[in-house]
Amino acid sequence: MAVPVSQAWTVATYVLKQKLAGRKRYPLVLMLEPLFRCNLACAGCGKIQYPAHILKAELSPEECFRAVDECGTPMVSIPGGEPLLHPQMPEIVAGLVARKKYVYMCTNALLLKEKLHLFKPSKYLSFSVHVDGQREHHDFSVCREGGYDIAMGGVRAAVEAGFRVTTNTTLFDGADPNSVRAHFDELMEAGVESMMVSPGYTYDKAPDQDHFLGKAKSRRLFRAILSNRKKHWEFNTHPLFAEFLMGKQQFECTPWGMPTFSIFGWQKPCYLLQDGYADTFQELMEATAWENYGAKSGNPRCANCMVHSGHEASAVDYNFSSFAGFVQTAKRYMFPSLYPDEGAQKLLNEWKPTNHAPLVSIGEIKPAAQPADSALQKMAGD
Secondary structure (H helix, E strand, C coil): CCCCHHHHHHHHHHHHHHHHCCCCCCCCEEEECCCCCCCCCCCCCCHHHCCHHHHCCCCCHHHHHHHHHHHCCCEEEECCCCHHHCCCHHHHHHHHHHCCCEEEEEECCCCHHHHHHHCCCCCCEEEEEECCCCHHHHHHHHCCCCHHHHHHHHHHHHHHCCCEEEEEEEECCCCCHHHHHHHHHHHHHCCCCEEEEEECCCCCCCCCCCCCCCHHHHHHHHHHHHCCCCCCCCECCCHHHHHHHHCCCCCCCCHHHCCEEECCEEEEECCCCEEEEECCHHHHHHHCCHHHCCHHHCCHHHCCCCCHHHHHHHHHHHHHHCHHHHHHHHHHHHCCCCCCCHHHHHHHHHCCCCCCCCCCCHHHCCCCCCCCCHHHHHHHHC
């Protein structure tokens, strides 16, 4: 199974409690962002382009614990930046594990081998290693030659040390589905528990604005990748979200499902967009104009988004919102579908790989304009 039974049970009972309480909007996973600093400068990410004083800022363990307690979700994802650069990350993780939160610590794994001894294996902790494909594709994505070999070395070291290890693969225009499928084989052979895959989002500050996927391209790509799948592949994602990526399901975004807390506060409306910040989780839920977000709203920034942080919670909510949703999900888990599709196989056979441009070096990435929100202005004045 892709996740421990105890985790699946904890999440299921949590969601059922929200439904029984009549809550239409509730958080599922807290995106806890303790720093923006990173040791990579990926072409598809704009986090590293904050000014130096912002990149030096960090959440304290106490601030992290307060946000987790305030939000109340059973799962916490720790993205960044690179969390292993935070000097108190072992203390933060230990505190979350003590609270019996299921923690996915996202990392590019450049420091994983040397930091492993600072953590203890637990069913509550998983290292979620960002690997964006096979060697050439990953190194191109993270703008660093040799990045793939270091990341996979970290994966194998963590598996051997007894840790839960999952992976996160973000795909952009030009991805080769045949290579991605071979990448899945490599990850399974390395001993990872399960894999997550998602299209990239069009960050305004990302250095590369030319390779984000639109919805039509996303569905075509993921149909080719996820159809006719192999039995040994395990995915750390809701099966109906995978079908959404393939064009077999229609879900609206539920941005409140994965709220973000960072050095600026509670980010409106989601991990991907910055439309201001709230001081408390309650303020985030009550003061955000949720109707202004998602594809249905007509917001152009949401038009092509199919990212898991906006839509996986939608699939989970659908799972528990109707008998049909429950039955569909139960069938997928009891009788995992390999999604046979002759048309998708033809796509794979005829797919022509795209030649990548040279790697973008860190020195070529120019700082983007600072977001003109009150939280950043306040931080700049501190």
